Amino acid sequence: MPLVVFNQKGGVGKSTITCNLAAISASQGLRTLVIDLDSQGNSTSYLLGATARDDQPNVAGFFEHTLSYSFRPLPPTDFIVPTPFERLHLMPSSPALNELQTKLESRQKIFKLREALQELGNTYERIYIDTPPALNFFTRSALIGARGCLIPFDCDQFSRQALYTLMDNVQEIRADHNPKLVVEGIVVNQFQPRANLPLRMVNELIAEGLPVLQPYLPSSVKIRESHEQSLPMIFMDPNHKLTQALVALHDGLRN
């Protein structure tokens, strides 16, 4: 069930896809959670907008809590906040994540997120995890705890070369720690149907046997408006072609 959205390359659409798929789940009546593991906090500002507070519970608080052993630890729901959208909750990011990383690694806390995800599965029907553009402690924690992995791809030649390393990294984590992890597939993002190169590149990926999901997400300037207004596409413009593609992608995913 928990779905991690991951690509080491920056700016391919991880946060955009995480938040929009989550918003669609919530709009369809499912209790939904987003966990923002990226210290940049893009998903957090996208979903909370002006309602974000400096002292709100967050994911750094969750990880910090794992460092102080307690006979009765706080439940992971203590680090979650509601968003302005019904049924959509968030474990917000925090810049403090960066400083925590070395400590968490040396104290071997890599399985703590998995434990929390198991518990959160009792409260939430869908959990989406946004990750930073790096295979760091937090990304690995997410891949160890998740059931599915989505890989956004931006039709760029450098991204394409990086895809194979990325798939190897995911398969290694699967083999070592998480046999239940399934690569749901590659999400083609910012697709321009009228240009030849992106189509050729995607067809080559398919020919090479990579799991490319349908439909491709079109490029649209509307997404900037959606970020700026802190309003996911399903709430801002449900009939837009990008929204429709996101809904079709969402509905095509196994749960």
Ligand SMILES: Nc1ncnc2c1ncn2[C@@H]1O[C@H](COP(=O)(O)OP(=O)(O)OP(=O)(O)O)[C@@H](O)[C@H]1O
């Ligand atoms: N379908 C799309 N059409 C047009 N622009 C898009 C689309 N998807 C994403 N973008 C733009 O691409 C940029 C990167 O998107 P996003 O922040 O979601 O990527 P990311 O992979 O999370 O980045 P990072 O690695 O920095 O966390 C944003 O400015 C966003 O507006």
Ligand SMILES: [Mg+2]
């Ligand atoms: Mg991001």
